[in-house]
Amino acid sequence: MSIVVGIDLGTTNSCIAIPADAEVPDKEALIAARRLRPVGDSLIVANPDRSPTTPSAVWIDPIGTPIVGQLAKNKARLPGAPPAMFFKRNMGTDQLVTAGHARLTPLEASTHILRHLKQVAEEVLGVPVERAVVTVPAFFETRAKNETTRAGQAAGLEVVETLIEPVAAALAYTHERARELTEPQTFLVYDLGGGTFDTSVVTWDPEVGFENRSFSGDRYLGGFDFDRRIVSWIAAQLPEYDLAIDSENPADGKVEAQLLSVAEGAKHDLSRYPETEIVSQYCEDRRGTPMNIGLPIRREEFEEMIADRIRGTLDDCDRALARAGMTAADLDEIVMVGGSSRIPLVASMLTEHFGRGPRLLNPDLCVALGAALKAANVPSRSGHLELDRPEALPPETDIGGRVLAGPDLASPAAAQLVLTSDDGLVYLTETADGEGRFLFADVPLREGENGFTVQVSAHGREIESRRLEVTTDDKPRSDATGDVLAHDFSVELVDGLHAVVRAGTMVPYRTDFRLETASHGSSLRVGLVEGLVPIGEVSIRDLPTDVSVGSTVEVTLEFETGWTIRAEARLPQVGAEGSAVIDIPQRAVPGWPELTERHRQVVTGWAEKRDAIPPADAIRVGPALDRLLAELAELVRERIDPSKTHHKLLEAETLVQGLRVATTAGSALNPAIGEFEDNLAFLARLADRLVDHDPVEAERFRGAIPGLRATGRAAYAAGNKMDWHLANEAVRDRINAAERMLHGGRAPQQFTAAEFQVAVLQEVEYLRRSIQEMDQASGGLHRVDADAFLRELDTIAEDAAEVDVRDEAAGNRRLVEIYRGRIMPLRARADRWMEQIREGSPHIGLRLPKNSLEK
Ligand SMILES: Nc1ncnc2c1ncn2[C@@H]1O[C@H](COP(=O)(O)OP(=O)(O)OP(=O)(O)O)[C@@H](O)[C@H]1O
Ligand SMILES: [Mg+2]
Known part of the structure; x- marks a missing residue:
């Protein structure tokens, strides 16, 4: 027979567990020998060192033999080639890792870990281990989940489910507390592990079991x-x-x-x-x-x-709460898991943020425990018999399953089934149907433990028999989840991304929706984005160029188990259609020169667009982009984590590309929202610095910020010039006041004239390059316009360079004139020019149908 195991395949440590009622020979002896460790309703399988977790480290010796676990990890500190570690972060990419005397892909390295865990489990349990529930970070994108499944296959394991880690943790937690819980509960699960941070809002209800409400996190933080x-x-x-x-x-x-x-x-x-x-x-x-x-x-x-990174996790918690439509006040408990939750700063920042202390749950084991609970619900199979997990609903239950063909049984329909209860009170017979399915309906249950035996016989001869235990405790149903999408899936429209499938959706899933064409062209492509990372497209080529704008486009997306996505697009007006299996490419991570250049482009692209986009977009996207860019600046400076840098760049690029630039002159408010946000951030920093001088005043400044932000944003979003002006004045007044306190009455200049001059010249340089790039990209078709722009830029640059910056006041005034009066208008014109060239592209743009309700 074979057992379904639960595996936490962690960045730093991995752990394997089985359901407590799994059929294992000599279970008690193994527990006594500390090879199995009972925790709740699961058993942790200890490794040969009697340790419940095994480091996720691989070292290949000179003749190709793999060493996995602590011995491999030790190699890091010894002379000689280092082991492969932390490769889970690079799942889904082509980043090779050194593993002793070999170089491995993340998928291959993961395969070694899984194979090792399987071997350890088989050795301890004395039975074959062929199927597993393997956990993955919620924020793993589909390609990484898919590779996890493939690593399992390569290791000889059928991955029956990739369970999301915070869900596994929540499952272990609610299961443990099931007996004491009577009222519905809401938890925030905070999982800060070795490589990833996941957070999730989970509700538990005695009737429904538990439901996962929302996710957030950072795929690259731990x-x-x-x-x-x-x-x-x-x-x-x-x-x-x-x-x-x-x-x-x-x-x-x-x-x-x-x-x-x-x-x-x-x-x-x-x-x-x-x-x-x-x-x-x-x-x-x-x-x-x-x-x-x-x-x-x-x-x-x-x-x-690390404080800034921990603070970032709090923002993720807030986002998860907001997505679940809740506030901190709705939480009954904050549950911390993951080894890094042991850092005292984590608990103290959570306490300060939410006004309540979190509870630290068995941080190393609980994800594996949750996976084992899930494994307990996977139909168990041995030889010819597959039994569904009965759901104990006293006073009776159904017991069903399937008979499988095999060496002793040519046709499952020939099988006879007999169910006997341990106390001999129940004795039923059934015949399997053509597909081998059978069901004993309404089997009576006693309170507590109930033991049954299912016997299969064919042609009068018994071929198999299995024991089964059913407990009538009203434990929460742990099958309330399956594979779930952790990211929104969106399509690319002319005015940005539009989410068509929301995070939290259960897989398999199918959706049909309509779009319409927004421009002319000879081909149509529907680009699909997971979270903020483009993953593929479905396209229809060779269309007649006169398809009218506003024509209906029908799209179908299908998410299958095992992480396959199928897409179909139809243009009924011309009877054309296209379909594609979205084969999410493995991410080829480029080298530093390319990453650095893309970083430069995305930073300038955002600086460019920031002031020209509609206020609502600035509020929606601005904070996220600023956070991403701050992180990227550090990554590019350090130059040590190319795959993380690449991933974050993809996200930032998607955000910047999706921004529509307002072309209606005069509609923009002054200053732009970016300046307002920057000033608020500056005020917060001043308040921090003021703490040592005057804590009471510092707190007063700090306390004013949320109100100022809310008023300002509301004025900006409403396009109310007067209120916007007042909100900005209020922030500036406070900055001046805070600076006076700090510097004894003197408000220092934020920007020296010399610094301003450099910034102005850089801006000119950037514009020059964008125009040259556009000119090249369009094959010189618009050279006359481009040359005119470039000549204009030359004179601006000359004038700016001539400004005398030794005179701070006059220099600054002159530079402001140049910036406001000449650069900004030129930039707006150049934007429109580039936009027009882009619109001449062969792709038909897409938009939401005019009469549709926004999802
Ligand atoms: N006492 C401690 N103080 C600080 N950090 C700790 C402590 N104990 C463990 N850690 C850290 O916790 C991390 C491992 O945690 P855990 O085993 O939960 O992660 P993982 O499951 O391997 O990773 P992930 O879930 O991100 O894939 C490591 O970075 C480890 O250094
Ligand atoms: Mg983990």
Whole structure:
């Protein structure tokens, strides 16, 4: 027979668990020998070291034999080639990792881990392990989930479900508390692990079981990032060593692995003690110089390194709550899981943010426990018999399943089934149907435990028999979830993204919707975006060019289990259609020169558009983009995490590209929303600095910010010039007041004239490049216009360069004139020009049908 196991395939650690009632020979002996550890209604399978978790590390020896787990992880600190670790972050990409004497794809490295876990489980349990529920971060995109399933297959495991990690954690938690819970509950699950951060709002109801209301998170945030911050800090403390790690140089992998390893050790210490010492043995720098480090580090220093990232997780929690239509007041409990939740700063920031203390749940095991509970509900199979998990609804239950053909049974329809209860009171017979299905309906149940045996016989001979236990506890049903979409799926329309399937939707799922054409062209493409990452398209080519604008386009999207997406588009007016299996490409991660260039483009693209987009868009997209760009600036500076940089760039690019630029002159409010938000952020920083001088005043400034923001945004969104002006004045007044307090009456200039001059010249340069690029892209068709623009820019640049910046006041005034009076209008004209050229593209643009209600 075979057992379905639950596997938490973690970035740092993996764990395998089975349902407590799984049929295992000598279960009690294994528990006594500490190879199985009972936790709740599951059993954790311990590894040969008797440890419940196994490091997700792989090291391949010179003849190709893999070493997995702690032994592999130890290689990081020893001389020689480093092990592969943290590769889960790169699932779905082509980023190779060094694993001792081999280079592996993330999928291959994951396969080694899963194969190892399967072997350990088979050794301990003494039965074959062929099927598994494997957990994945909620924020994994479809390609990464799909690769997880394939890694399972390659390891000889059928992945019956990729269960979302926060759902697994919630499942373990509600299950554990099921007996004491009587009232409906709302939880926020906060899972900060080694590589990913997931948060999720979960409700539990005694009638319904539990439901997952919303997700949010960061696919690239976890303990690994904190280790990296410590590594950067170490490098800064030790200028005498060469620690400038270059991600493109595999030889640097060794230095990086060593430093990450000592950093992690120090980080763990700091969760317990206010300070520790980073000590290295065996470490060498990039030149091979042995490093003798003994660096003291204090908890506050570490907290300062990571506070911004923890603050970011709170924003994600707020987003998850908002998506669930709830506020912090609706929460009954905040449940923390994941190893990084042990960092004391996490609990203290959560407490401060939500005004209540979170509860730390078995942080290393609970995802695996949830997976095992889920595995308990997967129909169990052995030889010829597959039994559905009966749902105990006292006073009776149905017991059903399927008989499968096999060596002893040519046709399942020939099978006879007999159900016997342990106390001999129930004795029923059934015959399987043509497909082998059978059902014993309304089997009576006693309170508590009920034991049954199902016997299969064919042609008068018994071929199989299985025991089955049913408990009448009203545990929450744990089958309330299946594979769920964790991201919104959107289509690209002429005025930005439009969500057509919402995060939280259960798979399999199919949706049909209508769009209409918004321009002319010879082909039509419906671009599909997951979260903010483009994943593919369905297109119809060679269309007659006179298809009228406003023609209906019908689209069907189908999400199948196993993470296949099918798309179909039809243009009934001309009887044309196209279909595609969205084969989400593995992300090919480019090198740093390309990443850096794209970063530059997206930053300038946003600076460009920010002031020209409709206010509502600025409010919707602005904060998210600012956050992304701040993170990207750091990633590009560090140059150590190309796949994360690539992913974040894709998101930022999608956001910027989707912004529609307002072309109606004069409609824009002054200043633009960006300046208002920047000023508010500046005010917050001033308030922070003021704390030491005057905490009461500092708090007053801080407290005023939300109100100022709300009033300002409302005025901006409504296009109310007077209110907008007043809101900006109010912010400026407070900034002046705060600066006076800080600097004893003198308000310093924010921008020196010299700095302003540089910014103006950069802006001119950017415009020049955009115009040249557009000219090239259009094959020189619009050279005359382009040349005119470029000549105009030359004179502006000359005038700006001549401004005398030694005279602050006059210099600034002159530069403002140039900026407002010449650059901004030219930019608006150039935008319109580029827009027109783009509209001449062969693709037909799409929009929502005029008479449709927005979803
Ligand atoms: N006491 C501690 N203090 C600080 N960090 C800790 C502590 N214990 C574990 N961690 C960190 O927790 C992380 C591992 O947590 P966990 O095992 O939950 O992650 P994972 O499941 O491997 O990752 P993910 O869920 O993101 O894929 C590591 O970064 C580890 O350094
Ligand atoms: Mg985890």
